Amino acid sequence: xxxxxxxxxxxxxxxxxxxxxxxxxxxxxxxxxxxxxxxxxxxxxxxxxxxxxxxxxxxxxxxxxxxxxxxxxxxxxxxxxxxxxxxxxxxxxxxxxxxxxxxxxxxxxxxxxxxxxxxxxxxxxxxxxxxxxxxxxxxxxxxxxxxxxxxxxxxxxxxxxxxxxxxxxxxxxxxxxxxxxxxxxxxxxxxxxxxxxxxxxxxxxxxxxxxxxxxxxxxxxxxxxxxxxxxxxxxxxxxxxxxxxxxxxxxxxxxxxxxxxxxxxxxxxxxxxxxxxxxxxxxxxxxxxxxxxxxxxxxxxxxxxxxxxxxxxxxxxxxxxxxxxxxxxxxxxxxxxxxxxxxxxxxxxxxxxxxxxxxxxxxxxxxxxxxxxxxxxxxxxxxxx
Amino acid sequence: xxxxxxxxxxxxxxxxxxxxxxxxxxxxxxxxxxxxxxxxxxxxxxxxxxxxxxxxxxxxxxxxxxxxxxxxxxxxxxxxxxxxxxxxxxxxxxxxxxxxxxxxxxxxxxxxxxxxxxxxxxxxxxxxxxxxxxxxxxxxxxxxxxxxxxxxxxxxxxxxxxxxxxxxxxxxxxxxxxxxxxxxxxxxxxxxxxxxxxxxxxxxxxxxxxxxxxxxxxxxxxxxxxxxxxxxxxxxxxxxxxxxxxxxxxxxxxxxxxxxxxxxxxxxxxxxxxxxxxxxxxxxxxxxxx
Numbered sequence: 046x047x048x049x050x051x052x053x054x055x056x057x058x059x060x061x062x063x064x065x066x067x068x069x070x071x072x073x074x075x076x077x078x079x080x081x082x083x084x085x086x087x088x089x090x091x092x093x094x095x096x097x098x099x100x101x102x103x104x105x106x107x108x109x110x111x112x113x114x115x116x117x118x119x120x121x122x123x124x125x126x127x128x129x130x131x132x133x134x135x136x137x138x139x140x141x142x143x144x145x146x147x148x149x150x151x152x153x154x155x156x157x158x159x160x161x162x163x164x165x166x167x168x169x170x171x172x173x174x175x176x177x178x179x180x181x182x183x184x185x186x187x188x189x190x191x192x193x194x195x196x197x198x199x200x201x202x203x204x205x206x207x208x209x210x211x212x213x214x215x216x217x218x219x220x221x222x223x224x225x226x227x228x229x230x231x232x233x234x235x236x237x238x239x240x241x242x243x244x245x246x247x248x249x250x251x252x253x254x255x256x257x258x259x260x261x262x263x264x265x266x267x268x269x270x271x272x273x274x275x276x277x278x279x280x281x282x283x284x285x286x287x288x289x290x291x292x293x294x295x296x297x298x299x300x301x302x303x304x305x306x307x308x309x310x311x312x313x314x315x316x317x318x319x320x321x322x323x324x325x326x327x328x329x330x331x332x333x334x335x336x337x338x339x340x341x342x343x344x345x346x347x348x349x350x351x352x353x354x355x356x357x358x359x360x361x362x363x364x365x366x367x368x369x370x371x372x373x374x375x376x377x378x379x380x381x382x383x384x385x386x387x388x389x390x391x392x393x394x395x396x397x398x399x400x401x402x403x404x405x406x407x408x409x410x411x412x413x414x415x416x417x418x419x420x421x422x423x424x425x426x427x428x429x430x
Numbered sequence: 431x432x433x434x435x436x437x438x439x440x441x442x443x444x445x446x447x448x449x450x451x452x453x454x455x456x457x458x459x460x461x462x463x464x465x466x467x468x469x470x471x472x473x474x475x476x477x478x479x480x481x482x483x484x485x486x487x488x489x490x491x492x493x494x495x496x497x498x499x500x501x502x503x504x505x506x507x508x509x510x511x512x513x514x515x516x517x518x519x520x521x522x523x524x525x526x527x528x529x530x531x532x533x534x535x536x537x538x539x540x541x542x543x544x545x546x547x548x549x550x551x552x553x554x555x556x557x558x559x560x561x562x563x564x565x566x567x568x569x570x571x572x573x574x575x576x577x578x579x580x581x582x583x584x585x586x587x588x589x590x591x592x593x594x595x596x597x598x599x600x601x602x603x604x605x606x607x608x609x610x611x612x613x614x615x616x617x618x619x620x621x622x623x624x625x626x627x628x629x630x631x632x633x634x635x636x637x638x639x640x641x642x643x644x645x646x647x648x649x650x651x652x653x654x655x656x657x658x659x660x661x662x663x664x665x666x667x668x669x670x671x672x673x674x675x676x677x678x679x680x681x682x683x684x685x686x687x688x689x690x691x692x693x694x695x696x697x698x699x700x701x702x703x704x705x706x707x708x709x710x711x712x713x714x715x716x717x718x719x720x
């Protein structure tokens with residue numbers, strides 16, 4: 046679960062990680078007031094989850110009251126398009142106003158779980174303020190990675206590896222070490238899947254400040270962090286995906302026109318792939334889960350059909366413990382309740398498949414039976430062609 | 431022959447009296463699995479059908495000689511359950527639970543490295559040696575006993591699809607392992623490949639991967655260096671958009687890493703027969719393994 050920059054900075058301050066002085070506002074008058082209190086210049090920063098805000102015009106430096114008003118007016122209410130938002134962009138409802146700081150040096154710092162080594166990795170570089178993926182690709186030697194065993198936690202030598210690697214001035218080592226330790230503790234305490242600061246700056250006065258802050262918290266662990274749960278911003282959710290989540294359906298909207306409903310995430314991905322191979326494009330990822338019920342199938346239909354691009358639907362169910370005849374009944378019931386205005390290809394395999402196919406065939410519904418996966422993909426591709 | 435489990439495996443079920451635990455324990459027993467004990471704290475002394483229930487894993491193991499555990503407890507308690515099983519000396523721990531926090535698994539995995547316990551999962555369908563022992567939620571009936579194919583996969587229903595196709599073309603299975611779809615899990619591809627390589631009855635392997643992480647790339651390199659049996663590989667997620675988690679917590683392309691293309695390239699480079707059309711995986715195996 047992602048949180049906003051201003052929320053991540055609240056948590057930073059709780060852990061004594063320095064951030065610029067600032068405040069959050071939702072209207073221009075409030076922005077002006079906060080800017081006056083802080084003193085000029087200030088930075089006005091759009092609060093959306095996606096990265097790349099600066100390049101998209103969502104971050105402005107304002108040196109005069111007029112510039113503050115103009116920046117607030119431009120950014121609040123704009124639909125910000127960045128490489129991470131997709132072409133439709135994200136509406137900006139809040140801005141963070143921060144006191145300007147004098148930058149001597151920009152560093153990059155992130156903490157992430159390293160899945161391959163089951164450790165917690167600190168990734169850092171002297172080339173802060175830039176796209177870190179580009180740094181990693183062009184000058185990998187400029188990136189320092191230190192892995193920490195979570196049972197042992199962060200030790201002095203980890204700090205030294207980071208700080209000597211960054212060629213920090215001697216005077217900065219003590220405060221930097223404290224900040225790094227705090228960030229590690231924050232990462233662990235809050236079940237983070239990412240903490241990223243780009244840039245982490247050193248000011249002309251030799252202060253270390255987190256100028257930016259990105260935090261992503263493991264959705265499976267949000268239950269034990271009620272304060273983070275409250276930070277959830279429903280405006281950042283795709284409305285259809287949020288609706289699907291209410292029914293325990295895992296739905297991701299894509300831009301094709303073949304809707305599909307599958308039980309199991311791996312099989313759902315493979316089904317999307319085979320639709321593409323047949324020459325069509327999947328309109329979504331939808332996993333109804335290993336234990337799909339008639340009700341879930343019905344909700345699945347509704348969600349898929351809410352996408353106007355959908356011209357055909359492929360249902361691919363591997364009946365295991367959940368028998369095909371029960372599923373077929375579910376499909377028939379759901380199809381009767383939901384107005385099905387596009388052709389539906391059904392591919393069913395597994396336990397009691399003959400009975401399941403018979404139920405579908407005798408339902409009188411416009412369901413197209415497929416004998417196997419390849420057949421199903423070809424049939425649905427033909428329909429939407 | 432088989433890997434990790436066979437007809438002598440004695441299974442204990444943690445969370446045996448819960449809805450899922452009860453249902454799947456019955457399915458396993460019906461398949462022929464030797465379920466000797468169950469654990470639900472506070473329900474010690476009761477019976478679940480013919481299976482005695484204990485308060486702790488240690489007690490259940492002492493009383494019944496169970497050497498493998500199957501875990502069905504909710505995610506907040508899964509790490510605790512795995513650690514309890516390991517400390518009780520279980521040789522094999524199969525955790526079915528989906529949704530275990532990554533931080534819990536980071537600690538569990540590092541702890542288990544210091545013990546003799548093997549963990550399969552979490553977020554997995556389990557493991558089956560057809561005709562002998564099923565520890566998990568996979569449908570037993572689609573499998574064919576006697577080998578010669580070993581199956582290892584990160585997915586659930588996708589594995590069933592693969593096994594079904596193998597059975598359809600007349601290829602039985604030695605053991606099928608679902609290693610789970612989480613970013614941090616216990617047993618990995620290479621652990622299974624090593625065992626399949628040693629197992630006399632296994633003459634070929636099907637490996638099913640998906641986007642996210644680099645486990646498939648690492649396994650491909652291992653296969654190139656060590657494997658003396660043919661391997662058919664499949665990767666799901668060619669059409670998955672980057673930055674999105676595709677159902678499984680571990681199935682995400684981030685920062686340009688973990689793409690299906692990179693995994694397929696690594697597999698091809700290592701001499702693995704890559705299946706590009708899931709609809710014909712069984713047929714490809716028949717050709718590749720003959």
